[in-house]
Amino acid sequence: MRPACCGATGCCGGDEVYNIMSDDYTQLEGYNADADLGLGCGIPTAFAQMKEGDTVIDLGSGAGNDAFVARKIVGPTGKVIGIDFSEAMLEKARTNADKVGFNNVEFRLGDIEQMPVAANRADVVLSNCVLNLVPNKPAVFAEILRVLKPGGHFSISDIVLQGELPGKWKEVAELYAGCVSGAIQKEEYLRIIKQTGFANITVQKEKTIVIPDELLQEYLTADEMETYKNGSVKILSITVYAEKPAACCTPGAGCC
Numbered sequence: 001m002r003p004a005c006c007g008a009t010g011c012c013g014g015d016e017v018y019n020i021m022s023d024d025y026t027q028l029e030g031y032n033a034d035a036d037l038g039l040g041c042g043i044p045t046a047f048a049q050m051k052e053g054d055t056v057i058d059l060g061s062g063a064g065n066d067a068f069v070a071r072k073i074v075g076p077t078g079k080v081i082g083i084d085f086s087e088a089m090l091e092k093a094r095t096n097a098d099k100v101g102f103n104n105v106e107f108r109l110g111d112i113e114q115m116p117v118a119a120n121r122a123d124v125v126l127s128n129c130v131l132n133l134v135p136n137k138p139a140v141f142a143e144i145l146r147v148l149k150p151g152g153h154f155s156i157s158d159i160v161l162q163g164e165l166p167g168k169w170k171e172v173a174e175l176y177a178g179c180v181s182g183a184i185q186k187e188e189y190l191r192i193i194k195q196t197g198f199a200n201i202t203v204q205k206e207k208t209i210v211i212p213d214e215l216l217q218e219y220l221t222a223d224e225m226e227t228y229k230n231g232s233v234k235i236l237s238i239t240v241y242a243e244k245p246a247a248c249c250t251p252g253a254g255c256c
Contacts, residue, residue: 041129041237042157045069047204049153049241054123055079057147059112059140059156060130062086064093064105070126071105081122082107083115113139117147125154129237132159132182137189141196151246155204155239160186163233169220180235190240198242209235 045066050056050073058067061082071080084090084107093107110116112127113136125144134140144154161183193201216225 041159041209042205042239044126044128044155044157044239045073047239047241048124048126048155050074050078050124053077055121056081056124056126057115057117057122058082059115059125059127059144060084060133061093061107062089064096064107066126066128067093067105067107068096068100068102070124071102076104078104080105081117083110083112083117085109085111113143115143115147119146120149121147123149123152125152125156127154127156127158129157129159131156132184135182137184138192138196141193141198145196145198145244148244150244153200153241153243154198155241157205157237157239158189159183159209160189160236160238161234162186162236163231165233165235169224169228169233171219183235186236186238189238193240193242197245199245201240201242203238204241205237205239207237209237211235 048056048070050070052073052075054074055078056067056070056074058070058080061067061084064082067080067082071078074080082093082105084093087109090107090109097105097107108116112130113134125148131137131140148154159180161180162185165180190201190203213225216228220228
């Protein structure tokens with residue numbers, strides 16, 4: 001049995017990881033193989049509309065994969081701040097940054113529900129398959145709103161559900177896709193973003209996560225597999241864009 005993982009901080013490790021979610025970063029400028037742990041579920045940097053000189057925050061930065069791709073775009077006049085709760089991942093990311101000689105890529109220890117970043121700091125916020133692991137998603141989006149500059153935006157790849165997974169199917173999915181346990185319905189996810197105060201909410205990319213037959217058949221009967229594969233219930237990877245209004249006031253004050 002080979003569990004699959006997700007989230008830049010990782011939920012397991014080693015050569016036996018079977019990841020059914022990650023996308024291919026290798027063709028992107030700034031790609032650093034040492035920083036790519038294959039734990040994402042999208043490529044938010046490809047949709048984030050970053051530009052030279054931007055300040056970018058990467059939530060759940062792991063070994064630095066998205067941070068280094070972002071650094072290629074924002075250039076030496078920009079700034080990239082990665083935030084992760086794992087000391088081990090921060091050590092890897094800082095080692096990788098030292099190897100390439102970046103002095104404007106910084107990795108900070110912290111929780112994304114309480115970011116160690118001042119308000120109105122970032123032009124862009126990124127995250128790749130991390131928010132689904134956090135129980136208090138409204139708190140995370142409130143923090144994203146706080147740290148973004150007025151008019152700033154985020155691009156986030158995450159796992160959501162469409163329809164309710166029956167108990168047995170959800171158990172199988174969680175064995176091979178750890179993110180599923182914390183995933184919520186797509187409509188609820190987008191509603192939280194809107195209620196937080198973001199504008200121009202757009203799903204930039206959506207794909208169905210397909211659990212391979214050789215994994216399903218270990219737990220489901222042939223009839224159950226057919227029902228699962230042909231039904232309307234889905235595990236989705238979505239990449240979402242949204243903006244902090246240009247004249248946004250303090251979150252919670254009722255004017256955003």
